[in-house]
Amino acid sequence: MALPPNAARRSQLRRWNRMASSNHVRESSGTGEGGVPTGPRRTFFIWMIRVIPNVMGISLVIPLLGYVSSSAFKRREEAWAAIGKMEDLAPNEPQELEFARTVKEGWRTTIAKKAVWVVKQSNGSVTAFSPMCPHLGCGYRWDAPAGQFQCPCHGSVYDVTGKVLAGPAPRPLDELPIKVENGQLLVMYKDFKSGLDHAVEL
Amino acid sequence: MVFNIYRWLDRRLRLQPLTQTLLEEPIPGGASWVYVFGSATLFLFGLQALTGMFLALYYVPSPDAAYDTVQYIQHEVRFGWFVRGLHHWGASAVMVAVGLHLLQVYLYGAYKPPREPMWIVGVVLLLLMMGFGFTGYLLPWDQNAYWATQVGTNMVASVPLVGDLLVRLLRGGASLGALTLSRFFALHVLFLPALIIGGIVLHLFMLRRVGPAGPWSDAQARQRREPFYPRQVFMDAVVMFGVFLLLCVLAFTIEFPLADRADPSDHTFTPVPEWYFLFFYQFLKYMGGPLEPLATWVLPSLFVLGLLLWPFLDRNPERRPASRPMALGAGALFLVAVFVLLGISLRYLHAIPKVEPFVARGQALFAQHHCAACHRVHGEGGKIGPDLSYVADRRPERQWHLRHLRDPQSVSPGSVMPQFHLEENDLTALTSYLLSLKSGAPTSLGR
Numbered sequence: 221m222a223l224p225p226n227a228a229r230r231s232q233l234r235r236w237n238r239m240a241s242s243n244h245v246r247e248s249s250g251t252g253e254g255g256v257p258t259g260p261r262r263t264f265f266i267w268m269i270r271v272i273p274n275v276m277g278i279s280l281v282i283p284l285l286g287y288v289s290s291s292a293f294k295r296r297e298e299a300w301a302a303i304g305k306m307e308d309l310a311p312n313e314p315q316e317l318e319f320a321r322t323v324k325e326g327w328r329t330t331i332a333k334k335a336v337w338v339v340k341q342s343n344g345s346v347t348a349f350s351p352m353c354p355h356l357g358c359g360y361r362w363d364a365p366a367g368q369f370q371c372p373c374h375g376s377v378y379d380v381t382g383k384v385l386a387g388p389a390p391r392p393l394d395e396l397p398i399k400v401e402n403g404q405l406l407v408m409y410k411d412f413k414s415g416l417d418h419a420v421e422l
Numbered sequence: 423m424v425f426n427i428y429r430w431l432d433r434r435l436r437l438q439p440l441t442q443t444l445l446e447e448p449i450p451g452g453a454s455w456v457y458v459f460g461s462a463t464l465f466l467f468g469l470q471a472l473t474g475m476f477l478a479l480y481y482v483p484s485p486d487a488a489y490d491t492v493q494y495i496q497h498e499v500r501f502g503w504f505v506r507g508l509h510h511w512g513a514s515a516v517m518v519a520v521g522l523h524l525l526q527v528y529l530y531g532a533y534k535p536p537r538e539p540m541w542i543v544g545v546v547l548l549l550l551m552m553g554f555g556f557t558g559y560l561l562p563w564d565q566n567a568y569w570a571t572q573v574g575t576n577m578v579a580s581v582p583l584v585g586d587l588l589v590r591l592l593r594g595g596a597s598l599g600a601l602t603l604s605r606f607f608a609l610h611v612l613f614l615p616a617l618i619i620g621g622i623v624l625h626l627f628m629l630r631r632v633g634p635a636g637p638w639s640d641a642q643a644r645q646r647r648e649p650f651y652p653r654q655v656f657m658d659a660v661v662m663f664g665v666f667l668l669l670c671v672l673a674f675t676i677e678f679p680l681a682d683r684a685d686p687s688d689h690t691f692t693p694v695p696e697w698y699f700l701f702f703y704q705f706l707k708y709m710g711g712p713l714e715p716l717a718t719w720v721l722p723s724l725f726v727l728g729l730l731l732w733p734f735l736d737r738n739p740e741r742r743p744a745s746r747p748m749a750l751g752a753g754a755l756f757l758v759a760v761f762v763l764l765g766i767s768l769r770y771l772h773a774i775p776k777v778e779p780f781v782a783r784g785q786a787l788f789a790q791h792h793c794a795a796c797h798r799v800h801g802e803g804g805k806i807g808p809d810l811s812y813v814a815d816r817r818p819e820r821q822w823h824l825r826h827l828r829d830p831q832s833v834s835p836g837s838v839m840p841q842f843h844l845e846e847n848d849l850t851a852l853t854s855y856l857l858s859l860k861s862g863a864p865t866s867l868g869r
């Protein structure tokens with residue numbers, strides 16, 4: 221690691237050191253041999269050479285960080301989508317209702333077909349469930365004779381209110397916001413993280 | 423801290439001699455503000471590379487998406503307008519810097535022996551820079567981009583024998599479209615950068631081998647020999663900072679607008695090239711008919727060839743401007759010609775009557791819905807429907823047109839005109855266009 225001591229290199233290093241210290245005032249200010257600036261004049265040049273790139277760097281880094289992160293942390297905006305009519309629902313008979321979901325990913329707007337499970341509960345209220353099993357995200361189905369939702373992947377079973385009856389599911393079926401306007405059912409679609417014991421929206 | 427890291431690295435990599443050669447390079451005659459243009463160009467190139475990389479994070483080079491992604495960058499991405507603004511104004515600034523650098527080298531006779539190879543590489547760098555300008559202009563895929571590139575690529579077609587072949591290679595197909603866009607994108611962000619970085623390295627390597635040219639008089643050059651560091655570095659840094667501030671101000675204050683989305687069917691659009699091609703655009707207008715090939719490829723080729731070989735054509739060993747009347751005369755003549763053409767072109771552009779945006783939009787809709795298939799306007803179009811050249815003289819009421827466009831039968835029973843089901847905005851625009859068709863109005867827009 222130690223290179224043989226070399227007087228010339230040492231003195232060069234000292235010169236560099238001198239360049240680095242800004243409070244160096246031993247030399248008088250002015251112009252030395254061959255037009256090389258000395259003293260505080262030299263210090264001023266060196267100080268400017270350091271400050272300018274840093275100022276430019278900072279004034280670029282801040283907007284560029286904002287630019288890069290802009291789309292990364294933006295929450296998806298979801299709109300209410302009409303999925304069907306209230307009058308078509310029978311109590312305790314879940315129906316899988318399809319609708320066109322408008323998905324905006326930055327500059328790209330696409331329309332994808334989505335389905336949600338909608339149930340008119342015995343008390344007259346309407347619930348909508350995300351079509352994905354909260355265990356690992358499989359699509360579950362309604363077994364009408366048994367009166368249960370069943371997931372074919374790992375055997376999770378839920379009742380008509382979404383409560384877990386059996387299987388590895390860590391939480392009840394995820395409910396989606398739903399409302400009724402003039403007999404029209406409107407739902408707001410959302411995705412949730414699977415595998416957790418409480419619902420976390422994506 | 424930084425210095426300790428430097429010392430640690432130096433003990434292992436022996437950086438000392440390297441920094442020494444880099445910073446202690448002697449400048450004949452001392453540091454000067456005249457020598458800043460090369461490093462300003464390099465700085466601007468770096469800034470273009472940086473902002474370009476960031477634009478590529480959101481940009482998609484496809485006709486379906488390109489325009490939307492640029493709109494997205496401009497209006498929705500945080501600081502997107504700033505990054506795009508810097509890139510746009512930076513492109514112009516780099517051309518100015520290259521021009522000033524060239525002018526300084528020319529004026530100081532710095533291309534003379536032993537610096538001919540450096541000059542040649544410099545000319546190649548200039549051509550690559552123009553390549554960046556030309557390919558980058560298409561990428562936003564708006565009307566301006568599409569039609570300017572249409573004209574630009576058509577010029578290549580005028581080269582005899584191989585013109586057709588060249589234009590197909592350039593476009594990647596028979597016409598300007600999706601294949602052209604991805605091709606121009608690849609050229610702009612992969613091929614040209616690779617080439618230009620190689621060229622810049624070569625240019626700087628040569629500078630280090632032959633050293634800077636310094637003042638044109640030997641006596642002055644011998645007077646002082648000042649190292650590059652710190653005064654010249656300081657001057658370079660100050661100029662870079664000034665240029666940077668200027669670009670920031672431009673990006674903040676002048677939004678570079680997008681034209682409408684590229685519409686290959688809309689032939690009413692008159693494209694305008696970037697200002698640094700305007701002099702050539704104006705020149706082309708004077709070279710119609712049989713003279714056209716002269717302007718589109720003969721003179722440009724001769725000019726580039728002459729520029730490349732200039733150190734061998736100008737054999738006068740003298741560097742002092744006063745002793746080079748021929749070379750300076752030729753240079754001045756060229757500059758005067760370029761600026762006169764640029765001036766005429768700019769005046770001409772300003773003279774174009776300002777078109778109401780709604781009227782222009784309506785005219786575009788008129789083309790888009792093929793109204794000219796039935797209706798004639800100033801001699802162009804079919805004869806099935808009424809001639810609309812002066813329709814506003816006959817029907818000056820806006821409401822009538824709105825009702826008529828919504829449902830022709832409602833105001834003109836028995837009309838064969840189909841219903842077009844236009845949106846409210848489009849209806850208003852189309853009506854505005856129809857109402858602009860009256861006697862005394864300019865017969866054609868934007869030309």
